[in-house]
Amino acid sequence: MSDAPLTEYEEHQLVLGDLLNHVLDKGLVISGQVTISIADIDLVALDLRLLLTSVQTALERQNAPRYADAPLLPSRRRRR
């Protein structure tokens, strides 16, 4: 087992990724309908891919390939 603590950079990336997950997937939905257009959802996914790839890379560098095939966004985001 590697006991080396995460670097400050790795922690920052994890926290940033977690924050983005919260902003995009949680919070008050007041209008009763999803207001992000289909095209925008794809772009959210694309942008998240770019950003979270760095998190993914950090994890992979720490020998965590088990998430290599995990979807970048949960399928439930793809609504409407």
Add this chain to the structure above:
Amino acid sequence: MPTHLYCLLVADAAEKPPLPDVSGVLGVGGAPVRRLRLGAAGIDAWVSTIDEARSLDRGDTAARALAHNAVVDAALATGGTPVPARFGQRFADDADCIADIERRAPALRALLHRVAGCVEMGVLLAERGVDAGRPEVLEETRVPRSSEAHAGRRYLEALRVRAHIDDQTRVEADSALERVSSVVRPLVREESRAQNAQGAWSASHLVPREAVSRYRDAIRELGRIGEFQLVVAGPRGPYSFVGEASAEGIGHDSGKLNSGD
């Protein structure tokens, strides 16, 4: 012009001096943030006008999501607790936004009351992937090329091994989060657990402001549980505890840990 909603605040709290200089806060796309006062509802909505021309430039969604959160942070910095809106909601105009909020005013006031005085803190389980990193496990979980002998069988075996590792991780993560819960229970009001799209586990807690530093200390003291290193996130707006405000009421996926506060 379309309106972007950032968060809601109790109108009374926003009036207390020092009054936040909302006009100095910039939101998504650098748009100035405005405050819509719903006097009868007792709610303030922080919004900005969406510049259609700029919104066509969608190459920076992650940055815009962070800009959205920065406004929620600015609201949090006023001393009140905002109910953060999920990123991406837009209304036809201010009147449309106000109408939607007013329709749900009782439920929204209850929600504002529920999170009052609190912030959201998070604990992330950062995992080094010990088993998955071992060469034999890497080989066992490798997806074979179609040209390899017995590729179909090896593929299914790789899936089975990976599923087993995931199950094991889930059990260990649950156990670690249970330990975290038991330690922070006296400090928090509610808890919400989640696994993000990358498979990482986390717990979010609704923490009274005065307990934030004790919360941090408690997590730091734990440091590591098994192969998981604990990473603290927050304070942030209580995204995990505000759910949806439908016509029927409000739903959320959190669980109460300590209703005695």
